[in-house]
Amino acid sequence: MSQKELFDLVLLLGETMLSNGGEIFRTNELMVYAARQFGLRECSVFTIANGIFVSAIVEGELYSCQVRHIPLTPIHLERVEAMNDLSRRIAAGVVGPEEAKAEVHRIRAIKGAGPVALTLASALGAGGFGFLFGGNLRDCAMSALAGLLLYVFILNFCNRFHIRKVMTNILSSALVTLFCCVALHLGLGDHLDKMIVGAIFPLVPGVPLTIAVRNFMENDYIAGLVRLTDAVLVAGCIAVGVGCVITTWNTLFGGIVL
Amino acid sequence: MNLTHFLLELVAAAVGTVGFSILFQVAPRHFPFCGLVGAIGWLVYRLVQWSSDSTPLATFLATLVLAACARWFSTLRRTPTLVFLLSGIFTLVPGAYIYYTAYYIFMNQPDEAVAQAYTTLMFAVAIALGILVGYSLPARLFGWRRNVNPQDGNNPQ
Numbered sequence: 001m002s003q004k005e006l007f008d009l010v011l012l013l014g015e016t017m018l019s020n021g022g023e024i025f026r027t028n029e030l031m032v033y034a035a036r037q038f039g040l041r042e043c044s045v046f047t048i049a050n051g052i053f054v055s056a057i058v059e060g061e062l063y064s065c066q067v068r069h070i071p072l073t074p075i076h077l078e079r080v081e082a083m084n085d086l087s088r089r090i091a092a093g094v095v096g097p098e099e100a101k102a103e104v105h106r107i108r109a110i111k112g113a114g115p116v117a118l119t120l121a122s123a124l125g126a127g128g129f130g131f132l133f134g135g136n137l138r139d140c141a142m143s144a145l146a147g148l149l150l151y152v153f154i155l156n157f158c159n160r161f162h163i164r165k166v167m168t169n170i171l172s173s174a175l176v177t178l179f180c181c182v183a184l185h186l187g188l189g190d191h192l193d194k195m196i197v198g199a200i201f202p203l204v205p206g207v208p209l210t211i212a213v214r215n216f217m218e219n220d221y222i223a224g225l226v227r228l229t230d231a232v233l234v235a236g237c238i239a240v241g242v243g244c245v246i247t248t249w250n251t252l253f254g255g256i257v258l
Numbered sequence: 259m260n261l262t263h264f265l266l267e268l269v270a271a272a273v274g275t276v277g278f279s280i281l282f283q284v285a286p287r288h289f290p291f292c293g294l295v296g297a298i299g300w301l302v303y304r305l306v307q308w309s310s311d312s313t314p315l316a317t318f319l320a321t322l323v324l325a326a327c328a329r330w331f332s333t334l335r336r337t338p339t340l341v342f343l344l345s346g347i348f349t350l351v352p353g354a355y356i357y358y359t360a361y362y363i364f365m366n367q368p369d370e371a372v373a374q375a376y377t378t379l380m381f382a383v384a385i386a387l388g389i390l391v392g393y394s395l396p397a398r399l400f401g402w403r404r405n406v407n408p409q410d411g412n413n414p415q
Binding site: 204 | 266300340390
């Protein structure tokens with residue numbers, strides 16, 4: 001494998017780790033170890049939440065540099081786990097470049113849970129959290145149904161028509177709020193707020209918030225800011241979706257008491 | 259609140275946590291541990307809340323225990339801590355307060371909205387501190403040392 005290909009491979013490893021939700025420090029370590037083991041000299045990496053900058057000496061004395069933009073994508077922890085395992089084996093020197101390349105392509109192809117499983121998981125999560133936040137069993141059942149509806153909508157409508165993330169969050173939280181309002185109106189659930197809180201939980205940016213905090217603690221301030229902005233924006237979108245529907249419903253039909 | 263309801267809450271926390279770990283594409287073999295982490299977090303949160311009446315303190319201690327458990331399980335299961343931490347943290351995230359903040363803004367009650375936003379911020383800081391302290395505990399506590407054999411290549415964290 002030529003040094004150019006090795007350089008590309010190192011970047012590919014880092015990109016796979018970062019885009020699936022690996023932390024900044026993990027990505028940096030992986031790339032630096034891999035470069036050292038594969039014989040790339042003077043490899044230097046700078047990673048933020050949505051980009052990687054890497055430079056090394058490639059084929060002679062010139063410094064080569066690559067910049068890659070990596071959009072914030074859904075987290076895929078099974079791939080992170082597999083990449084972590086691969087990273088350890090590369091660092092230990094038991095995996096060569098050819099093997100590593102085959103392995104990283106295999107990891108990128110890991111599918112994970114399909115749409116049906118995701119939808120059911122969303123229902124489970126929404127139902128469980130509806131109950132945790134003080135709903136009774138009827139509220140909990142309605143939350144679960146709303147969570148189901150939420151992912152059916154996201155997977156079959158938003159993702160299919162490539163609706164932007166901001167709009168997806170607003171539309172889907174508005175939809176589940178409407179569902180909960182109707183459920184309350186028909187007497188299927190008892191507490192509107194508990195049902196809605198449970199139903200929007202699969203959207204709530206708990207993970208970006210957690211990762212942002214960790215980035216700040218590891219002195220990755222730029223990465224932390226990117227994640228934090230993402231979290232605040234998502235929370236704002238959910239608020240807009242929920243708020244618009246509740247206000248409209250209250251104006252048209254009245255009778256919503258918190 | 260009676261014991262049955264409390265146990266039901268723990269089950270709900272575990273089930274909800276497993277739901278979220280599926281959404282994050284955690285490998286199915288880790289599901290029982292993800293559920294356990296979520297239930298432990300909620301258990302600590304409830305116990306501290308009852309004994310001290312301070313929800314931020316409860317959130318802080320629960321996050322601390324949760325982060326410690328996530329690190330322990332990650333050594334046990336040879337997998338990144340992230341897998342358990344991200345799923346388990348969901349029981350403590352102030353999602354309900356984010357919702358109430360938005361609700362009061364739209365209901366035109368600014369005082370209530372500010373109070374809820376303030377609570378949300380306090381919880382976020384409590385979670386941050388909990389993770390910070392949880393991660394600062396010495397690695398040896400979690401059996402990290404016996405794995406630092408470079409040939410073996412095991413370096414969980």
